[in-house]
Amino acid sequence: MSEQEHASAAESTSEKLVELAKRRGYFFQSSGAYGGVGGFYTFGPQGAALKGNVEDAWRDRFAVAEGNMEIDAPTIMPEPVFEASGHLDGFDDMLVECPDCGESHRADHVVEDNTDYEDAESLPIPEVEDVIAEYELVCPSCGAGLAGQAVDAFNLMFATNIGPGDSDPGYLRPETAQGIFVEFPRLKEYARNQLPFGVTQIGRAYRNEISPRRSIIRTREFTQAELEYFIDPEADEPDLSDVEDVEVTLYPASEQNAEDGDEFRTTIGEAVAEGIITDPWVAYFLGVAKPWYEAVGVDMDRFRYRQHLAGERAHYASDCWDAESEIDGNWIEMAGFAHRGNYDLSKHAEHSGDRFTVFKQYDEPKTVERATVDPEMSYLGPEFGGDAQAVVEKLEALAARDRSAFDGDAVAIDLEGESHEIPVEKTGFAVEEQTEAGEHVTPHVVEPSFGVDRTVYTVLHHAYHEDEVDGEERTFLELDPEVAPTFVGVFPLQNDDELESEATAIAAALRDAGLSVTYDESGNIGRRYRRQDEVGTPFCVTVDYESIEQDEGGVTVRERDSTDQKRLAIDDLPETLSAIRAGDLAFDDLEE
Ligand code: GAP
Numbered sequence: 354m355s356e357q358e359h360a361s362a363a364e365s366t367s368e369k370l371v372e373l374a375k376r377r378g379y380f381f382q383s384s385g386a387y388g389g390v391g392g393f394y395t396f397g398p399q400g401a402a403l404k405g406n407v408e409d410a411w412r413d414r415f416a417v418a419e420g421n422m423e424i425d426a427p428t429i430m431p432e433p434v435f436e437a438s439g440h441l442d443g444f445d446d447m448l449v450e451c452p453d454c455g456e457s458h459r460a461d462h463v464v465e466d467n468t469d470y471e472d473a474e475s476l477p478i479p480e481v482e483d484v485i486a487e488y489e490l491v492c493p494s495c496g497a498g499l500a501g502q503a504v505d506a507f508n509l510m511f512a513t514n515i516g517p518g519d520s521d522p523g524y525l526r527p528e529t530a531q532g533i534f535v536e537f538p539r540l541k542e543y544a545r546n547q548l549p550f551g552v553t554q555i556g557r558a559y560r561n562e563i564s565p566r567r568s569i570i571r572t573r574e575f576t577q578a579e580l581e582y583f584i585d586p587e588a589d590e591p592d593l594s595d596v597e598d599v600e601v602t603l604y605p606a607s608e609q610n611a612e613d614g615d616e617f618r619t620t621i622g623e624a625v626a627e628g629i630i631t632d633p634w635v636a637y638f639l640g641v642a643k644p645w646y647e648a649v650g651v652d653m654d655r656f657r658y659r660q661h662l663a664g665e666r667a668h669y670a671s672d673c674w675d676a677e678s679e680i681d682g683n684w685i686e687m688a689g690f691a692h693r694g695n696y697d698l699s700k701h702a703e704h705s706g707d708r709f710t711v712f713k714q715y716d717e718p719k720t721v722e723r724a725t726v727d728p729e730m731s732y733l734g735p736e737f738g739g740d741a742q743a744v745v746e747k748l749e750a751l752a753a754r755d756r757s758a759f760d761g762d763a764v765a766i767d768l769e770g771e772s773h774e775i776p777v778e779k780t781g782f783a784v785e786e787q788t789e790a791g792e793h794v795t796p797h798v799v800e801p802s803f804g805v806d807r808t809v810y811t812v813l814h815h816a817y818h819e820d821e822v823d824g825e826e827r828t829f830l831e832l833d834p835e836v837a838p839t840f841v842g843v844f845p846l847q848n849d850d851e852l853e854s855e856a857t858a859i860a861a862a863l864r865d866a867g868l869s870v871t872y873d874e875s876g877n878i879g880r881r882y883r884r885q886d887e888v889g890t891p892f893c894v895t896v897d898y899e900s901i902e903q904d905e906g907g908v909t910v911r912e913r914d915s916t917d918q919k920r921l922a923i924d925d926l927p928e929t930l931s932a933i934r935a936g937d938l939a940f941d942d943l944e945e
Pocket of ligand 1: 528529560575
């Protein structure tokens with residue numbers, strides 16, 4: 354198959370998946386009764402259960418198994434949070450409006466979709482305007498020329514007012530991370546002031562995307578599962594021995610920039626040793642995440658880690674690798690693994706005045722020289738009036754930062770844009786020896802940030818299969834038992850009171866064993882199997898006359914992928930199917 358044929362075949366898989374998702378209750382555009390609204394999706398009964406299972410699997414691995422704390426913070430936060438985080442000023446996408454139909458589009462996407470530019474997001478706005486003009490790019494909706502149209506920076510945050518009136522602006526959080534960062538002063542207490550520690554959160558994030566697209570891949574309300582891991586950059590090292598043998602496909606920035614560059618396979622250990630992944634913490638979490646993705650059903654032949662190019666990184670990140678999955682011949686980002694340095698905690702400390710540090714105790718107390726000031730208020734008061742305290746703070750900060758500023762007769766400080774000279778003899782400047790038990794450290798943050806919706810989409814897309822059974826085409830989702838929303842379907846063979854009563858009792862016993870069960874008595878048995886195949890239900894149990902008429906007559910258990918059937922004892926079903934669900938037993942190994 355040519356690349357193009359492959360892409361179009363894959364694209365039709367996507368279209369078929371979206372249809373199946375609607376038909377079988379995975380996901381569909383929300384508020385359909387009112388015409389639907391772009392970028393908002395409802396997860397139906399199967400989708401909500403699948404998403405819940407993916408979230409549980411994430412929680413087990415990234416919170417419980419790693420010994421991290423999980424929190425649940427509000428989704429609306431006040432404006433100062435986002436002034437500090439940089440989202441108010443810098444969380445923008447490039448918007449271009451069609452002069453004819455008035456439709457808004459992401460200018461970088463228009464460029465990427467119609468030229469050889471792969472990373473237009475990293476280009477400055479004037480350059481994007483030039484590319485649009487040079488290539489004579491047109492509106493994707495109506496075909497009108499976009500050359501000469503202004504490209505604007507559009508802030509993606511949804512704004513609201515907290516309480517009546519507009520004096521207290523707030524925003525729906527664009528990432529769950531900020532809910533963790535702002536609570537750091539309290540969270541560090543729960544961690545007993547000991548670094549490293551991690552805090553996780555699974556919750557909604559909101560972005561007013563200019564052009565939401567590809568169903569749940571780019572929406573305006575979505576779920577993130579984020580881990581903020583706080584480390585002392587001077588002291589904390591991850592134990593890479595647990596992940597060094599994990600095999601990964603990497604596509605580093607150097608390969609993306611090289612003319613004949615390509616992705617390649619290696620191990621986490623080798624990638625660190627060769628300096629391909631420079632930060633050991635980022636390497637550690639890439640190593641933890643890969644088997645997790647595999648366990649929830651992402652096809653490892655369609656999975657890679659791609660490093661961000663320099664211009665692509667978020668305003669807070671010093672390095673970032675994305676987990677990407679292949680969908681329809683394109684790569685989509687499912688998660689980002691960023692090194693955020695001390696950007697967020699420093700900014701929140703600066704803006705809030707609270708302490709976003711951890712006190713790090715030295716092994717032995719240290720004697721250090723400290724420059725201090727003890728200004729004469731009898732001088733500062735008359736000179737500066739109500740600004741005298743601000744001057745004291747400026748002098749303290751200057752002494753700590755640059756003691757040589759006090760070498761001359763006078764020291765210069767800047768107050769609201771005006772420079773003032775203060776005689777050094779009035780500042781009480783001194784350098785003293787002090788014995789200190791430790792120091793206040795602003796932790797650095799390493800952040801694995803997962804998009805739950807894109808993971809769910811990838812799991813469904815990679816699970817989608819078509820084959821032929823008994824001369825009939827069938828569609829089935831090869832979902833892993835750990836995440837499949839419905840684990841077993843129970844059917845009476847025919848509409849018959851006795852069969853229905855036995856099947857109902859079996860369904861109840863399986864539910865009591867903690868399995869998710871669907872009971873179905875409508876339509877012929879073949880149709881019921883096909884229905885569950887499309888839902889991705891790993892097993893179906895059929896109760897027939899032999900089941901009720903013979904002692905230990907058993908039931909037929911059918912496995913979804915192979916369609917193989919086995920006769921199993923009714924009493925053993927809860928235990929046997931639970932063992933298969935837990936991965937302790939395989940259907941193939943079952944004795945009839
Ligand atoms: N705290 C870091 C952060 O938010 P991000 O790369 O902007 O980083 C993390 O987002 C993940 O959230 C992405 O990898 C993606 O899976 C998901 N995501 C981001 N925007 C999304 C959108 N509009 N629709 C669905 N998922 C989205």
